[in-house]
Amino acid sequence: MFLPSRLSGTLGRLRVAQRIHDSLAYLSDEIDTKYPAISDNLNTACRIISEEMRINPSTCATYFEIVAALEDDRFADAEALSNDLIDLTKSEQPALAMFTMTASSLGDVRHELVSRHFADGYFGKSFLCEPTADDVKVRAEQVRQALLRMQSTVPELYAEVAETISEIIFARGNVGADSYTFDGASSLEYWGAIVLNTAVKKTDLQVFEMIAHESGHNTLFALSPDEFFVYNTDDERHASPLRDDPRPLDGIYHATFVTARMHYAISRLAASGQIVTVEEQREAVRLLELYRNNFDAGYDVLSRHARYTPSGKNIMDETKIYMDRGLNAD
Amino acid sequence: MKLDKSKLFGWRQGTNANSAAGGAVKAGAVKEGAVKIGATKTGVVKPVI
Numbered sequence: 001m002f003l004p005s006r007l008s009g010t011l012g013r014l015r016v017a018q019r020i021h022d023s024l025a026y027l028s029d030e031i032d033t034k035y036p037a038i039s040d041n042l043n044t045a046c047r048i049i050s051e052e053m054r055i056n057p058s059t060c061a062t063y064f065e066i067v068a069a070l071e072d073d074r075f076a077d078a079e080a081l082s083n084d085l086i087d088l089t090k091s092e093q094p095a096l097a098m099f100t101m102t103a104s105s106l107g108d109v110r111h112e113l114v115s116r117h118f119a120d121g122y123f124g125k126s127f128l129c130e131p132t133a134d135d136v137k138v139r140a141e142q143v144r145q146a147l148l149r150m151q152s153t154v155p156e157l158y159a160e161v162a163e164t165i166s167e168i169i170f171a172r173g174n175v176g177a178d179s180y181t182f183d184g185a186s187s188l189e190y191w192g193a194i195v196l197n198t199a200v201k202k203t204d205l206q207v208f209e210m211i212a213h214e215s216g217h218n219t220l221f222a223l224s225p226d227e228f229f230v231y232n233t234d235d236e237r238h239a240s241p242l243r244d245d246p247r248p249l250d251g252i253y254h255a256t257f258v259t260a261r262m263h264y265a266i267s268r269l270a271a272s273g274q275i276v277t278v279e280e281q282r283e284a285v286r287l288l289e290l291y292r293n294n295f296d297a298g299y300d301v302l303s304r305h306a307r308y309t310p311s312g313k314n315i316m317d318e319t320k321i322y323m324d325r326g327l328n329a330d
Numbered sequence: 331m332k333l334d335k336s337k338l339f340g341w342r343q344g345t346n347a348n349s350a351a352g353g354a355v356k357a358g359a360v361k362e363g364a365v366k367i368g369a370t371k372t373g374v375v376k377p378v379i
Contacts, residue, residue, distance in 0.1 A: 019339040026337045067338060070331055120365045185367045188340060217366040254366050 001223060002260065002318035005156050009163025012222030014053055016191055020063050021049045024085075027070065035075055041082035042066075048089040056093035057167050057193040059085065061113040064189045084109065093192075095162045096147065098140055101171035101195070102130050114169060117189040123174070123182055128195060131172040135198035139170055142207040143196070149208060153272035154265055161215045164222065167193035173200075184210050186217035194218070205266070205275075205283050212265035216258035220315075229253045229312030230302075238305050240298075249306050253316070256298030260319045263291035267327055295323050 001008070028042035049055065062085050069078035103111040119125040131139075150158040173182040185195040194214035202210065220229075230249045237246035240255070269275060270284050299320060308316065335341035 016339070023337065023339045027333070030331070030333065064340060067333065067340075071333060073331060118365055120367055123367060182367050185365060187365045189365075214366075251366070258366075 001315045002257075002322050003156070004154075004160040004219070004261070004264070006159035006163060008219065009160035012219055013055070013163055013192075016060070016222050017049055017053045017055045020055055020060060021046050023067075024049070024063065027066065031070070035079070038075065038079050038082050041079070041086055045082070045085045045089045048086070052089070054093065055192065056088065056091065057190045058091075058110050058113055059088045060191045061117045061189055062088055064117065065113075093166045095166055097167055098143065099167060099169045100131060100136050101128050101169055106169070114190060114193075114195070118185055118187050118195060120185075123180075127174050127182060128169075128171040128185075129174060131170050131198040135172070136170045139196060139198040139202070139207070142202065142204055143168060143211070145204065146208040146211055149269070149274065150211065150265070153274045154268040157212060157215075157265055157268070160219065161211060164218050165192060165194055165215050169193060169195045170198045171195050173197040184214045186214050186221070188221045191218060191221055203280075203283060205269075205280055205287065208269065209262045209265055209287065212262050213258050216261035217254060219261075220254055220257055223311065223315060229309055229315065231307040231309060232305065236305075238301055240301065249302065252298055252301050253306065253312065256295060256302060257315065257319055259291050259295045259298060260323050263288060263295065264322060264327075266291070271327060292323070299323075 024042045024046050028039045028046065032039045045059075049059075062081055066078055066081045066085065069075070069081055099105045101111070101114065105111075106114060115126055115128060118128055120127070147158065147161075150161070175181045181200065182195075182197050183200055184197065187193070194211070194217075196210060196214070228250060230253055232249040234248040234250065237248060238252065240247040240252055243255075266284055266287050270281075270288075275281050275284055299316075302316065306312075306316075
């Protein structure tokens with residue numbers, strides 16, 4: 001489950017589609033007699049999802065919007081959203097399409113959905129802003145080259161990324177009072193997309209690892225969308241070796257997993273012989289050392305405090321095996 | 331209306347986490363950590379949460 005593959009990406013996508021399908025079917029049953037129009041729309045969306053077994057990020061976000069509307073007894077909103085849901089489930093979604101964080105690029109509805117479903121307690125609402133055209137041009141080319149490089153040097157990771165990620169969104173992040181800005185972001189509620197901050201300058205190698213990092217979060221979301229990875233509740237916080245503020249163990253779990261995924265990506269790239277300049281070879285060595293240290297620190301916190309779910313333990317055990325054995329893990 | 335969160339994608343039973351969707355969901359057990367964000371400070375990238 002740790003090692004990336006096309007199969008892992010496909011299974012993850014199917015799992016998310018199945019879970020959303022089942023959730024919509026439950027909602028449809030709950031409102032069947034009282035609001036038949038909404039129920040019919042949800043059933044139609046279920047049928048389309050069953051046929052396609054592909055969920056695009058907007059469909060995922062709209063599902064969360066419908067849950068919220070029903071909970072708040074906003075049934076007119078729920079009906080309008082259920083109409084949107086049918087259109088969204090029908091729309092084709094190419095893999096790895098690139099967008100800019102603007103209404104003109106994403107469309108009004110999707111732009112609003114991205115803003116709402118990437119809101120975060122640490123960075124707040126609306127921390128994703130329109131990037132400059134020059135920054136987007138540079139980063140988009142870096143991403144294109146990184147994906148080509150990944151396809152030829154780490155094809156199993158590329159295949160998983162292509163199965164998992166349908167939207168790459170370029171944004172500019174606000175800088176908070178503590179000087180932090182976002183680097184990249186992923187959201188369970190907008191599953192299948194990654195957002196990259198174009199205002200943070202990156203080397204080509206760092207863009208390569210960012211794709212491995214953010215797609216790793218999406219993979220992890222898909223691997224266990226129902227029971228999650230640790231039984232520890234989110235109000236239980238621990239000192240994180242990976243961030244200044246105490247964090248829930250679920251977050252430390254995610255960070256530890258994606259750190260190992262970045263280590264894997266750069267290790268495979270290096271093993272391919274495709275890092276040709278001395279400068280980039282030195283950078284790769286530095287990055288691998290950083291990942292090793294961050295993984296060890298994250299794993300140590302988990303070992304002392306995490307109460308793993310069965311799947312959470314299995315995945316982290318496999319992750320540790322990779323970090324102990326390197327590319328000979330399989 | 332009241333919904334059984336254990337039957338919904340994005341929730342797990344028994345937690346009291348806040349919404350990660352900027353208030354889109356008022357109560358229940360949606361994962362607080364549903365948004366994963368890497369942060370940068372003075373050029374040091376932290377693989378975050």
